[in-house]
Amino acid sequence: MIKIKAVEQKLMVGPKAGQYVYMLGAETYSSLVESKVIEEASLRSGIQKGALQAAFSAIGETIKAWATEGHSVPVPGLGTMRFSVNAKSVSDVNLVASSLITTRKMVFTPSTDVKKALHDASISMTCYHRNGNVTKRVSSSDSGTVDEHEGSGTDNTATGG
Numbered sequence: 001m002i003k004i005k006a007v008e009q010k011l012m013v014g015p016k017a018g019q020y021v022y023m024l025g026a027e028t029y030s031s032l033v034e035s036k037v038i039e040e041a042s043l044r045s046g047i048q049k050g051a052l053q054a055a056f057s058a059i060g061e062t063i064k065a066w067a068t069e070g071h072s073v074p075v076p077g078l079g080t081m082r083f084s085v086n087a088k089s090v091s092d093v094n095l096v097a098s099s100l101i102t103t104r105k106m107v108f109t110p111s112t113d114v115k116k117a118l119h120d121a122s123i124s125m126t127c128y129h130r131n132g133n134v135t136k137r138v139s140s141s142d143s144g145t146v147d148e149h150e151g152s153g154t155d156n157t158a159t160g161g
Helices: 034-045 049-068 112-120
Strands: 002-010 020-026 073-075 079-087 101-110 123-128 134-140 146-148
Touching (some): 034 049, 049 073, 049 079, 101 112
Parallel strands (some): 002 123
Antiparallel strands (some): 002 020, 073 079, 079 101, 123 134
């Protein structure tokens, strides 16, 4: 299940400046440490933790090496990743320089199976009023349809009504 929070916030810029709207975002989950991932993978695969740790490290180093050479590299069972940049544009070829690069980033493209799993995951949303109180809970089935839960007592709209 994917947990989403909708927090009522006042917009400070744009055409709706001064209005309260519900801003949606994924709930932040805890970061797993590598040892926990290795332990779980060991349990699921039957491969000893030491061998799995060596393979995990080797795969990470291989992906890093090939990606920094410009390859789009498969991440087993997940998709592909590659490095990319954001940069300013210039009209004169003589002004082209590495200083135009504003951000170096990684681009991940999920596999069809990962996209399907994400699409099929149920959603649970909690709406928070600007004062921090929960005003509504929403959930969906795996079909992607979103329904309201009974008993919240309020029906705030997306514009903060």
